[in-house]
Amino acid sequence: MKFTILALNIGSTSLKTAVFEDEKELVREQITYDPDKINRLKSYNDWLRFHRDGISGLLRKHETRLKKVDMVVSRGALTRPIESGPYLINEAMVEDLRSSNYGWHPSNVGPQIALEIAGKFGCRAIIYDSPSTDEMDELARVSGLKGIERKAAHHVLNQKAAAKKAARKLGRDYNNTCFVVAHLGGGITVSAHRRGKIIDGTHGLSEGPFTPQRTGSLPLLDIIRLCFSTxxxxxxxxxxxxxxxxxxxxxxxxxxxxxxxxxxxxxANAHFILRAMAYQISKDIGSMATSLKGKADAVVLTGNLSRSKILVNEIKDKVGFLAPVLVLPGEEELQALANGALAALRGKEKIKIY
Known part of the structure; x- marks a missing residue:
């Protein structure tokens, strides 16, 4: 029996969807939005209506391929800390995302939309390898101020997919390898993977290198002054x-x-800023390598910005002494979502309840 899977990936500036028959991708669609347009969206409900309309249009376009859907799988979002793997989308999850109890990101609306679509097809909706997956070592949680704890928020889905691909290239099992993985895209996170778990990593919203639109880590005292002088x-x-x-x-x-x-x-200014971005990414790669005691099997660069020759060459020049650098451009998030859903449908992975 073949399964039909609908995968949804809502990002900060784009909407990506795909229909799969088992592992085979049948159709893929991507909408990239004008930043000025999305900057006008103020609330959860604004984003919900915006992406609900976009996805409804795509579903109508491909309705002949969607006579039946066996599972809808959404990119995860900022929930409470959870384990990796598949989780059933339920009202408790949607409520946490709607209230932004654990932070705000446009992906927060994805699970609700997935649940609504699943209701129409009479099937289940899940998330898989959520960015809120928390496998961090206890030492990594200490921030330096009692009452504030470092939290896990990485590009878990694409990072794990890239790390597994890197392991295959090396003829190894992901669960027996150590990698530093840098996801370079609209968001940037750098993480240490040790024997199948992400034991530390930069928080995608509040730490790490600057990104196309986020500041990343900033000098603390200057931020305090900014907040009290405005x-x-x-x-x-x-x-x-x-x-x-x-x-x-x-x-x-x-x-x-x-x-x-x-x-x-x-x-010269554009070149300088690219070099500065590469410098910050490289520093965090070095930092995560120490979490692995310097025993990384490879440094893995993934995400769409890993197509940038200037960025990649600058990073390679700085971190090549740590381990071989494997460049796996682009994102495999929709395929990773579909693979996770298929594993759940076949009973190879148990669906957890949020």
Whole structure:
């Protein structure tokens, strides 16, 4: 029996969907949104309506392939800390995401949309390898201030998919390897993978290298002064740091293809900012390598920004002494979601209850 799986991946600037028959991808769609348009979305319900409309259009377009759906699988979001693998989407999960109890990201609306679609087809909806997967070592949780604990929020889905692919390239089992994996995309996270678990990593919203639109880690005292020297609300400061920081704050654009082209065409400022981004990524790769006691089998670069020759060459130059650098460009998130759903449908992985 073949299973039909609908996979949804809502990101900060895009919507990606695909239909699979078992492992085989039948159709894929991607909508990339104008940042000015999505910056006008203010609330969970705004984002919900926005992406619900987008997905409804895609479902109508491919309704002939969707006579039946056996499972809907959504990218996970900012829930309470959970284990890796499949989780049934239920009202408790949706409520936590709606209330942003554990943080806000546009992906928070994905599970609710998946649950609504599953209701129409009379099937189950799950998330798989959520970014809130928490496998961190206890030592890694200590922040330096009692009452504040470091939390797990990485690109778990794509990182684990890339790490498993890297292990296969090395002729190894992911569960018996050690990797430092850097997901380089609209968000950037760098994590230490030890024998199948992510034991430490930069938080995708509040730590790590700057990204096309996020600041990453910042000098603490300067942030304190910023917060107390402005009339902006906490929400406005947060938006500045998470939506209008990073490359955008320096170059006025989120478009990294344009930044790369400008750098190649002789724009010294664009080239400098790319080098600075590579420098910060490299420092975090080095930091995560120490979590593995320097015994990484490889450094793995993945995500769409790993297509940037300038960025990748700068990183290789700085971290090549740690371990071989494997570049696995792009994202395999939709395939990873489908593979996870298929494993659940076949009973190879037990679906957990949130």
């Amino acid at each position: 009339t902006a609300s906490a929400e406005e400061v947060e938006k500045q740091l998470l939506s209008r920081g990073g490359v955008f704050s320096y170059l006025g654009t989120y478009d990294m293809k344009a930044v790369e082209k400008d750098a190649r065409d002789g724009d």
